[in-house]
Amino acid sequence: MARYVIGIDLGGTKIATGLINERGEIIKKVTMPTLAAEGPKTVIAQVKVSVYEVIKKASIDINEILAIGVGAPGPMDVEKGVIKNPPNLQGWDDIPLHNILLDEFKLPIGLENDANAAALGENLYGSGKGIDNFMYITISTGIGGGVVVDGKLFKGANGNAAEIGHSTINFEGPLCGCGNKGCWAAYASGSALARFAREGIKNGQKTVIKDIVGDENIKAEHIFAAAKQGDDYAIELIGREGYFLGVGLANMVNIFNPECIAIGGGLTHEWDMFYDRMLYVMKEKALKANVEIVKVVKATLGSDVGMIGAAAVAWNVL
Amino acid sequence: MARYVIGIDLGGTKIATGLINERGEIIKKVTMPTLAAEGPKTVIAQVKVSVYEVIKKASIDINEILAIGVGAPGPMDVEKGVIKNPPNLQGWDDIPLHNILLDEFKLPIGLENDANAAALGENLYGSGKGIDNFMYITISTGIGGGVVVDGKLFKGANGNAAEIGHSTINFEGPLCGCGNKGCWAAYASGSALARFAREGIKNGQKTVIKDIVGDENIKAEHIFAAAKQGDDYAIELIGREGYFLGVGLANMVNIFNPECIAIGGGLTHEWDMFYDRMLYVMKEKALKANVEIVKVVKATLGSDVGMIGAAAVAWNVL
Numbered sequence: 001m002a003r004y005v006i007g008i009d010l011g012g013t014k015i016a017t018g019l020i021n022e023r024g025e026i027i028k029k030v031t032m033p034t035l036a037a038e039g040p041k042t043v044i045a046q047v048k049v050s051v052y053e054v055i056k057k058a059s060i061d062i063n064e065i066l067a068i069g070v071g072a073p074g075p076m077d078v079e080k081g082v083i084k085n086p087p088n089l090q091g092w093d094d095i096p097l098h099n100i101l102l103d104e105f106k107l108p109i110g111l112e113n114d115a116n117a118a119a120l121g122e123n124l125y126g127s128g129k130g131i132d133n134f135m136y137i138t139i140s141t142g143i144g145g146g147v148v149v150d151g152k153l154f155k156g157a158n159g160n161a162a163e164i165g166h167s168t169i170n171f172e173g174p175l176c177g178c179g180n181k182g183c184w185a186a187y188a189s190g191s192a193l194a195r196f197a198r199e200g201i202k203n204g205q206k207t208v209i210k211d212i213v214g215d216e217n218i219k220a221e222h223i224f225a226a227a228k229q230g231d232d233y234a235i236e237l238i239g240r241e242g243y244f245l246g247v248g249l250a251n252m253v254n255i256f257n258p259e260c261i262a263i264g265g266g267l268t269h270e271w272d273m274f275y276d277r278m279l280y281v282m283k284e285k286a287l288k289a290n291v292e293i294v295k296v297v298k299a300t301l302g303s304d305v306g307m308i309g310a311a312a313v314a315w316n317v318l
Numbered sequence: 319m320a321r322y323v324i325g326i327d328l329g330g331t332k333i334a335t336g337l338i339n340e341r342g343e344i345i346k347k348v349t350m351p352t353l354a355a356e357g358p359k360t361v362i363a364q365v366k367v368s369v370y371e372v373i374k375k376a377s378i379d380i381n382e383i384l385a386i387g388v389g390a391p392g393p394m395d396v397e398k399g400v401i402k403n404p405p406n407l408q409g410w411d412d413i414p415l416h417n418i419l420l421d422e423f424k425l426p427i428g429l430e431n432d433a434n435a436a437a438l439g440e441n442l443y444g445s446g447k448g449i450d451n452f453m454y455i456t457i458s459t460g461i462g463g464g465v466v467v468d469g470k471l472f473k474g475a476n477g478n479a480a481e482i483g484h485s486t487i488n489f490e491g492p493l494c495g496c497g498n499k500g501c502w503a504a505y506a507s508g509s510a511l512a513r514f515a516r517e518g519i520k521n522g523q524k525t526v527i528k529d530i531v532g533d534e535n536i537k538a539e540h541i542f543a544a545a546k547q548g549d550d551y552a553i554e555l556i557g558r559e560g561y562f563l564g565v566g567l568a569n570m571v572n573i574f575n576p577e578c579i580a581i582g583g584g585l586t587h588e589w590d591m592f593y594d595r596m597l598y599v600m601k602e603k604a605l606k607a608n609v610e611i612v613k614v615v616k617a618t619l620g621s622d623v624g625m626i627g628a629a630a631v632a633w634n635v636l
Contacts, residue, residue: 075607084607133475149472156575157451157611163572166605170488170500171565180568180603182488247489250498254481255573257474285498287484289393289402293475 005314006051006065009306010043010072011114012036012088017050018304019058019065020311024125026304028058039091048104067108068101069314071117071306078159081111087177110317114306115162116153118264118299119146120316121309126301127262135258136299137164138265139245142177143185147256153316165189169247184251188244190220190267196237197223207233224270242274246281253286253294264299271298323632324369324383327624328361328390329432330354330406335368336622337376337383338629342443344622346376357409366422385426386419387632389435389624396477399429405495428635432624433480434471436582436617437464438634439627444619445580453576454617455482456583457563460495461503465574483507487565502569506562508538508585514555515541525551542588560592564599571604571612582617589616 002021009016011034018029030053035042047070055062073086081098083089101109112120119128119136128134134148143165147154154161165185166178173182174195186192197218201210209218209226226234252261267274283291301308320339327334329352336347348371353360365388373380391404399416401407419427430438437446437454446452452466461483465472472479483503484496491500492513504510515536519528527536527544544552570579585592601609619626 075605077607154467154472156608157577158575158607160605160607161573161575163575163605163608166572167485167569168565168603169486170490172488172490178605247486251485254484255479257476257479257481259475285486287393287478287481287496289395289476289478290474290481 004060004065005311006054006068007307007309007311007314008047008050008068008070009114009310010034010047010070011306012073012086015043015046015050016304016307017047017054018307018311019054019060020308022315024121024308024311026307028054029307030054030057036088036090040089040095043089044095044097044100047101051105062105062107065105065107067110067314067317068105069110069112069117069310069312069317070097070101071112071114071310071313072097074113074163075160076111076113078111078113078155081109083111108314108317110313112153112310112313113159114309115144116146116155116159117309117313118301118305119148119162119309120153120312121305122262122264122299122301123148123151124312124315125308126305127297127299128260131260133257133259135252135256135261137252137261137263139189139263139267140265141189141191143189143248145252147258164248164252167248167251169244169251184244184248188241188248190265192244193220193223193237193241194218196240197234200233200237205233207231209234220267221269224273227273238273239277242277243281245274245278247285249278249282249296250285253282253290257290258294260295260297262297262299264301264305268298322378322383323629324372324386325625325627325629325632326365326368326386326388327432327628328352328365328388329624330391330404333361333364333368334622334625335365335372336625336629337372337378338626340633342439342626342629344625346372347625348372348375354406354408358407358413361407362413362415362418365419369423380423380425383423383425385428385632385635386423387428387430387435387628387630387635388415388419389430389432389628389631390415392431392481393478394429394431396429396431396473399427401429426632426635428631430471430628430631431462431477432627433462434464434473434477435627435631436619436623437466437480437627438471438630439619439623440580440582440617441466441469442630442633443626444623445615445617446578449578451575451577453570453574453579455570455579455581457507457581457585458583459507459509461507461566463570465576482566482570485566485569487562487569502562502566506559506566508583510562511538511541511555511559512536514558515552518551518555523551525549527552538585539587542591545591556591557595560595561599563592563596565603567596567600567614568603571600571608575608576612578613578615580615580617582619582623586616
């Protein structure tokens with residue numbers, strides 16, 4: 001008999017809930033925009049509805065589900081199953097999501113921070129299959145990460161390990177959303193890339209980027225689009241993006257000494273445009289013994305990684 | 319019947335070998351200066367002699383020893399028991415120390431990089447007793463570290479994890495011995511502190527530091543001595559040292575999310591002179607959820623940490 005879990009990717013903009021089998025295959029899925037502005041009560045109701053919808057869609061009963069896993073934004077207390085106060089989930093403050101879902105569904109519930117869940121998913125079903133020392137990094141609006149050793153997440157004391165986006169790569173650098181200066185994310189996230197472009201344009205840089213989109217609406221994708229048109233400034237910005245990614249990757253290689261680093265997130269849609277530079281800089285900066293052993297690859301689960309990762313979390317609580 | 323192992327702290331300047339019991343107590347010890355300039359053959363002979371001397375001193379037979387542990391400078395291949403090419407062990411290049419000692423003593427042999435061994439020692443017998451998510455950092459001429467989770471070392475793919483001294487904290491910073499720019503060690507190690515003082519004096523800084531010792535022989539200890547005499551420049555340098563230590567500590571707190579960080583190494587002799595500033599900066603820079611849970615303490619095993627750590631490595635191979 002087939003065995004199923006439910007994986008819930010609870011994000012600030014989207015909830016994606018899937019019925020997933022032991023091979024990490026999605027049997028059915030339901031997605032909906034997160035009504036984040038309406039606060040935790042509404043969002044929690046959405047989460048519950050998404051579970052009922054997905055089992056209805058699959059024509060199975062809740063009793064046929066073995067466990068439910070959730071990947072959600074941090075910070076959280078994983079031990080207690082409590083979501084603290086994520087910047088992109090407005091009004092959340094110490095919400096005991098584990099117990100809320102346990103009360104509703106009477107099933108084993110696993111809760112993990114989203115990047116950790118994704119790391120587990122890629123390790124179990126994606127780019128990191130069979131790799132003992134594995135690291136997943138997501139580069140999108142921010143930078144997050146998760147580390148899996150011998151099939152187990154490296155969680156830290158309260159589940160907040162691998163907050164790699166907020167490691168300082170230049171203590172004299174720009175202010176980050178977290179309050180620190182010169183975080184990796186403040187240099188190399190998609191938002192940082194867009195910020196650099198806006199600053200450059202303000203300072204009179206010639207570029208077609210602002211012809212593609214208004215000054216204020218620049219996103220990373222517009223810079224890649226401009227670079228493909230041969231725009232010098234966009235090409236320079238992407239060169240710097242590769243450099244900043246390489247600096248942080250070198251730190252990860254020295255600190256975690258992984259066998260494989262898989263990179264996912266929005267920026268990897270343009271993988272070929274920064275990969276060479278990123279790798280060059282990483283190899284130049286990291287220690288030889290650590291560089292020798294590491295492979296850097298593109299993550300393979302794509303936009304389903306959060307949901308499949310949440311399912312991996314569910315299998316892990318069984 | 320008492321059970322014993324031998325712990326060998328193989329350093330670039332000193333070999334310290336101890337007979338150690340299950341409580342981490344040193345029964346007998348032998349130390350000698352490392353004849354590093356004479357190359358691996360001589361140093362390996364010294365290591366063997368030190369083992370025979372310590373069991374002779376304790377009036378026991380080699381058969382009463384359960385295992386031998388060695389802490390040595392990296393890089394190394396821990397799986398294969400091979401020491402690669404440590405900067406402070408001249409002429410070493412892929413030396414299979416594990417097999418050499420196995421041939422000699424016919425006992426289980428454990429080999430670990432020195433900072434990892436020390437981390438294990440502090441976790442088992444020192445400042446980290448009973449702590450599940452523990453990190454040890456040594457600040458002396460360089461900066462090294464080791465992470466222990468649930469009693470097991472976080473080793474990485476080839477035993478070179480936690481090379482934290484070579485994480486970049488300012489990619490525009492000074493060149494480090496490893497070839498990278500702006501490593502934590504290039505800012506906050508004892509050598510870096512001394513280098514900043516020499517540079518300042520060259521640039522005309524007024525200070526009593528050079529009256530304590532000639533310009534070229536300045537070490538961290540002289541700067542602390544000058545600060546105790548009220549020397550403004552020395553006090554400024556130590557303030558900056560505390561800042562740089564805090565920057566790197568914040569990174570460790572965000573990345574490893576430990577419950578306890580114990581700091582050892584030469585600089586901790588002057589713990590009170592930099593602790594407050596270091597902690598202040600760390601708390602200001604690291605994420606709240608991670609700061610809340612972490613304690614930062616002085617390591618307790620002192621100068622025996624290498625030897626006791628090597629003994630912990632020995633117990634771990636049994």
